[in-house]
Amino acid sequence: MAATNLLEFDKVSVEFEAGVRVLNEVSFAVPEGQTRIIMGAAGSGKTVLLKTAMGLNRACGGSVRLLGEDITHKPENQLFEIRARVGMLFQDSALFDSMTVAQNVAYPLLNQKSIQIPRDKMEDKVRESLRFVELEQAITKYPSELSGGMRRRAAIARAVVTGPPLLLYDSPTAGLDPITAHTIMALIIKERDMDNTTALVVTHRYQDGNLVANFRYNPDNGTLDPASEKATNTVFMVLREGRLVFEGTQTELEACSDEYVGKFVKKPEMAA
Amino acid sequence: MLASGFVLDFLKGPTLALQDFCLLTGRAMRNVTRQPHYSDDIKLQMDSIGVGSIPIVLLTGFFSGAVMALQMGRALQQYGQTGRTGTVVSIILVRELGPVLTSLMVAGRNASGIASELGSMKVTEQIDAMRALGTDPIQKLVTPRMIATGVMLPCLTVIDDFVGMVGGWIIGKLLYDLDALQYWSQTWHALVWSDVAQGLLKPFVYSFVISLIGCFYGLRASGGTQGVGRATTQAMVAASVTILILNLFMGLIFVKYSGT
Ligand SMILES: Nc1ncnc2c1ncn2[C@@H]1O[C@H](COP(=O)(O)OP(=O)(O)OP(=O)(O)O)[C@@H](O)[C@H]1O
Ligand SMILES: [Mg+2]
Numbered sequence: 420m421a422a423t424n425l426l427e428f429d430k431v432s433v434e435f436e437a438g439v440r441v442l443n444e445v446s447f448a449v450p451e452g453q454t455r456i457i458m459g460a461a462g463s464g465k466t467v468l469l470k471t472a473m474g475l476n477r478a479c480g481g482s483v484r485l486l487g488e489d490i491t492h493k494p495e496n497q498l499f500e501i502r503a504r505v506g507m508l509f510q511d512s513a514l515f516d517s518m519t520v521a522q523n524v525a526y527p528l529l530n531q532k533s534i535q536i537p538r539d540k541m542e543d544k545v546r547e548s549l550r551f552v553e554l555e556q557a558i559t560k561y562p563s564e565l566s567g568g569m570r571r572r573a574a575i576a577r578a579v580v581t582g583p584p585l586l587l588y589d590s591p592t593a594g595l596d597p598i599t600a601h602t603i604m605a606l607i608i609k610e611r612d613m614d615n616t617t618a619l620v621v622t623h624r625y626q627d628g629n630l631v632a633n634f635r636y637n638p639d640n641g642t643l644d645p646a647s648e649k650a651t652n653t654v655f656m657v658l659r660e661g662r663l664v665f666e667g668t669q670t671e672l673e674a675c676s677d678e679y680v681g682k683f684v685k686k687p688e689m690a691a
Numbered sequence: 692m693l694a695s696g697f698v699l700d701f702l703k704g705p706t707l708a709l710q711d712f713c714l715l716t717g718r719a720m721r722n723v724t725r726q727p728h729y730s731d732d733i734k735l736q737m738d739s740i741g742v743g744s745i746p747i748v749l750l751t752g753f754f755s756g757a758v759m760a761l762q763m764g765r766a767l768q769q770y771g772q773t774g775r776t777g778t779v780v781s782i783i784l785v786r787e788l789g790p791v792l793t794s795l796m797v798a799g800r801n802a803s804g805i806a807s808e809l810g811s812m813k814v815t816e817q818i819d820a821m822r823a824l825g826t827d828p829i830q831k832l833v834t835p836r837m838i839a840t841g842v843m844l845p846c847l848t849v850i851d852d853f854v855g856m857v858g859g860w861i862i863g864k865l866l867y868d869l870d871a872l873q874y875w876s877q878t879w880h881a882l883v884w885s886d887v888a889q890g891l892l893k894p895f896v897y898s899f900v901i902s903l904i905g906c907f908y909g910l911r912a913s914g915g916t917q918g919v920g921r922a923t924t925q926a927m928v929a930a931s932v933t934i935l936i937l938n939l940f941m942g943l944i945f946v947k948y949s950g951t
Pocket of ligand 1: 436462466468
């Protein structure tokens, strides 16, 4: 049974200045239910890849299919309806700093035309989403009053509040301490296992990928339990200077002999 | 060959920028008739651009009117025509100084304010987030500012004109002992319809210069806080200079077609 692809890149290239390719003929497909971990050095094009997937950047070559529709040349006003079904966590959270946390989380509910929620249900939805990221107490705060980790969680709440089938997380753990980073990754795993979402997760840290690939959320006691790689359906991808240099499972990644790819892998025996 | 290539390269940047500016203008204008309308944002901007500018407009109006009465009164004294001060003050204020000074003040205050606000949103990815979350930044940010400035700037100009006349009257009274009734009836009778039209049309046109240039530089900001600072200054300078240039051309048009 072939699952449908929620996102497909076909030889996608992106340039900001003529001749400098930030993405260079990148091709891959993300079937429903898969989680894809994207790694690569700073500046290798991870953020650009996610933005291109959303149609926030335009490809100069190749084609991008998002949720079954070719968005490569779609005009901006036709993209909103498709974007409404994709959640995105920006690298620096990108919360609206003139709005409270609650207003931030309510923003997609209020502004996406395809989402019609009665006004009185809105508050419940917002609270539910903030409870999911354990940030209900900060509901009336402004983003500037939150810590980096709390901002990240508020941004996750905003990304998942509409219940999108596809989520794009840009560096959810960058710049956080190990404990908070673990909490955030646990949230991502929880979101995947509770709502069966498909996700792309950009990260620098191998342990994030490891966690996603080998653990499942246990709804009974709220902990992460070990699971087989098959059950979590996780694929790794490594970018180097805009090119896709590796795509495969964790086992394949650990076995990969390429030096650049190897730098992202913390092998179990070395970690010990 | 080489020289022409150089000139072309040199012109490419400004030409592309002008093209982008026209695109932005076109899209912002088109959105006026399109759903959704962010009326809350329009009200908020009217408050911040319009009501917020009142103090500065009162001050500019009063002092520009006063200083004009001072100099005009003295010049007219040589011809024994001090009594005509009201006429001169009124015409110059309504036709030229009111619209230009108000617009320049609001440009200094709001073109830069808009550029820095939108610029910060741009460099912190809030504009991208907005697009990702289903709103068109032009519809949500640019159009409300354009509408709000378009409504408020003519109103502010009227306030400026009036306060300027009051300033002129106080100076006239104190220095040249003008008669109040004479002064006010002169200011009123000096004006013909084309003056009023010119005095309201000018700020209406400049309001687009202010809001759109502010938004344009803000949305183009890149490179962190420094980029925002640069966008802010550029917006203010560009808006002010454009207003001054346009003012001459609009003045020429009115002189040519109204015959006065
Ligand atoms: N808007 C833009 N204009 C011009 N160049 C850009 C733009 N956005 C990204 N780039 C360039 O694209 C390249 C890839 O950037 P990108 O942000 O995707 O890196 P990244 O892999 O996300 O890095 P990091 O891990 O540091 O977030 C960089 O060289 C960057 O300079
Ligand atoms: Mg990045």
